[in-house]
Amino acid sequence: MRNTTRHVATARADQFSDPSLLVLASLADGPKHGYAMIEEIExxxxxxxxxxxxxxxxxxxxxxxxxxxxxxxxxxxxxxxxAVGRRVLRARLLAMQQVALVGLRKLEAR
Structure with a gap:
């Protein structure tokens, strides 16, 4: 069995990201071309x-x-x-926020 504590401690943000969500989020403040999106996402x-x-x-x-x-x-x-992309991004971010809040509450309850 691997050491899950070490695995979690060294987990990078890219293990939990979705390229489509990152592209949508990078465009939330206005239009961008590919290279600008790559830089913003990073x-x-x-x-x-x-x-x-x-x-x-x-x-x-x-x-x-x-x-x-x-x-x-x-x-x-x-x-x-x-307009549809903006609504989809907002819904996905709000859902992620809800999951994060519930998860953090559960961690704090232990």
Whole structure:
């Protein structure tokens, strides 16, 4: 059996993140192109998404109507949240907040 205390103590934020959620969160304050999203996501989560992971998430989110491409600027393709994307992001963040609050209460009760 492995030492779970050590495993938890060394767990990184990227083990608990979803690239699609990170892309949505990075666009919450306005449009960004891919490189700007990579930088913002790293600042926000400590995780640096590779181009394949980032553009895979962008493609899925675009197909789902949660983000949309804007006009190309200087060879860069910016994206923005759609109204539906903003609602989905808000709902996911509120659900995560609820789980975190309940989990923290349970930990404190022990």
């Amino acid at each position: 600042r926000m989560s400590g995780q640096r998404l590779g181009p394949g992971t980032l553009y895979g998430a962008i493609t899925r989110l675009d197909q789902q109507g949660l983000i949309e491409a804007l006009a190309v600027e200087d060879r860069r393709q910016p994206y923005k949240l759609t």
